[in-house]
Amino acid sequence: MPKSRKQDTVNHLRLKAELENLPGFLTFVSTRAQQLGFAEKQLLEIELVLEEILVNIIKYAYSAERTQAGWIDLNLKCKPDDRLHLEIRDRGAPFNPLEQADPDLEAGLMERPIGGLGIYFIKKLADNLSWHRENNENCLNITFAQCHV
Amino acid sequence: MEIKELKCNAESLTAALSGRMDALTAPEFTDQLEKWIAEGRINFTIDCSQLDYISSAGLRALLIIAKKVGGLNGKLQLAALQESVQTVFEISGFNKIIPLFATLDDAEK
Numbered sequence: 001m002p003k004s005r006k007q008d009t010v011n012h013l014r015l016k017a018e019l020e021n022l023p024g025f026l027t028f029v030s031t032r033a034q035q036l037g038f039a040e041k042q043l044l045e046i047e048l049v050l051e052e053i054l055v056n057i058i059k060y061a062y063s064a065e066r067t068q069a070g071w072i073d074l075n076l077k078c079k080p081d082d083r084l085h086l087e088i089r090d091r092g093a094p095f096n097p098l099e100q101a102d103p104d105l106e107a108g109l110m111e112r113p114i115g116g117l118g119i120y121f122i123k124k125l126a127d128n129l130s131w132h133r134e135n136n137e138n139c140l141n142i143t144f145a146q147c148h149v
Numbered sequence: 150m151e152i153k154e155l156k157c158n159a160e161s162l163t164a165a166l167s168g169r170m171d172a173l174t175a176p177e178f179t180d181q182l183e184k185w186i187a188e189g190r191i192n193f194t195i196d197c198s199q200l201d202y203i204s205s206a207g208l209r210a211l212l213i214i215a216k217k218v219g220g221l222n223g224k225l226q227l228a229a230l231q232e233s234v235q236t237v238f239e240i241s242g243f244n245k246i247i248p249l250f251a252t253l254d255d256a257e258k
Contacts, residue, residue, distance in 0.1 A: 105242035118205040
């Protein structure tokens, strides 16, 4: 059960790094974002960023030890503001998405490489993004601010 | 996600895509389109008015098919994108490599 205390509580979800768990993570975060008052358009952007991060972990983080999928830990940090703060941890190979080169967005259809867009979406749509390595874990912190138009 | 054939003649096929095109569902699109290509269709128009969400996995599936039909002198074009899906196309620059139309009628002119 989520804690009802308003300040600096953390809600935590740990699931196996498997594609079938994607909807579980998305619902967990969307529910919180809706409670905070994020508008529909932004909810879709949040889901997009989250999907891209999780799929990247599911596909690559544990690929060296594929016999057993590792875990993904998602922490929702509830701070006394109307921002959405996420922390995503995995115990896979060190990987900093912020260091990845952007894809060539000008390439024509036949020259366009297949792939590389997911990380670009993460960098483009999150309001704040930071990565560090801690206790053999990749730790990605993401913040979304509400845009009041 | 659901993909439904609307009409088909000779080398052209129009279909409607609905729901979410994400890492879980995008392979269904690729599989269905590859089936149609194997049946001799090379020009595809996709009505996206009921498509609520697309991620990079969805774009990847579209790119694979667009390249494939491009190589066969065919084309893949999309119509009636919702605003949030249109935004994803613009951020990725896909609006410059896949023809987009405001309505299905415009696409079929």
